[in-house]
Amino acid sequence: MWGIIPAAGSGTRIQPLAFSKELLPVGSRFDGQAERPRAVSEYLVERMVKGGADKIAFVISPGKFDILQYYGDRVEGADFAYVVQPRPGGLCDALFRARHLIHPDEPVMIGLPDTVWFPDDALASLPDDLLSFLLFPVEQPELFDAVVTDAQGRVREIQVKSRQAASNWIWGAFKMPGAVFHELHALWCRRERQDEYMGTLVNAWIKEGGEAVGVRAGASYVDVGTVRGYRTAIRLLSGGTFSEAAE
Template structure:
């Protein structure tokens, strides 16, 4: 399965870490965030990376070149950062079939394979990894509502008054039907083309979107303190692993 990685944003909330580099090149535990993303997607069997770049894109292209761990990389340039649906459309011509989508500012130690398996085995129209967060944090994300079958029935982007505390995590699988929905999206009150709006259009057209509950952890690297927390978590896990006795 191909994998789209969105890495075009300026990362304004991450300043000063992003004053001279794109968000995906901010280092955590000695490696750029994108390297952590790529490693996870390699483990999931990605056959090609389609990386959407924009702000200071040359740093990403020069660092990774045309392949990573034997997986070819294609770069697509998002000229204006106008939302995730707009970024996704930038990669449209490179996608042949069902694909994975990962936001290039998220770290996971979680059941991503369950999402891919649901897409491959059940031929879902889409599958999302979702997580319950504290209510006061839900307004930072795309908030989901689900039915009794675990299917997503509604998504609201960064609502002031969240209808639930179940949020999208930044890892998805889609069929190419999502691109048509993205074409129909109108700018939001943030003047962005929101992925959540495209998802709602899929739902309204009768498509089924499965919600897979996160088992493990993920971190959205949105602010400098998130980067520091991720550094501490990964450093602790590495320390715990090295301290584990072997037979």
């Protein structure tokens, strides 16, 4: 199973840094007996491996060679590949840069590298055979992509950073069969690649008869792409509850 990590963004909300935002130290981990800082993107890599990914593709911009240097070709449990997005073009453009790696018969999962969320094995709750979103409850859904579902969990609409968000459940990661990934790419091309966000593309796909589900298996979610989010993540990882960390 593939995991795709879009990491080509410039990270303007938390810059200036001397390195890519995906390598921002958040918390720590033990390497043998030695404790070392942990890059924020390591949390997503770990969660993808726990969810079943054995191959991970980072989509990077031309200047983000430090991500390649940091990870190399493999971590325990997964081989790495790197795809270049030559210029900023939005999330859809970044993800579909990796389309040639994805076989139609192989599932693919996608997450954001500047987030920290729990439980860390939540991706395993998503089915392999249809487009499915891992959902998390948040207090300010207007800052994210809110997912509106029916009583059976079917996705009715994704509201992209809407001030009138009708749900406080947002997507934090998603998974789909490789065939659906290619269908979404074909739809994106038919729509003249106008969709910057995955939410608007999925809305169009649903209107054409596509099916997606939302799985409310997430408990806490932090966007580390801002200074406030960074502080929240540090408090959460230091042992505070999510409500304490979000204050």
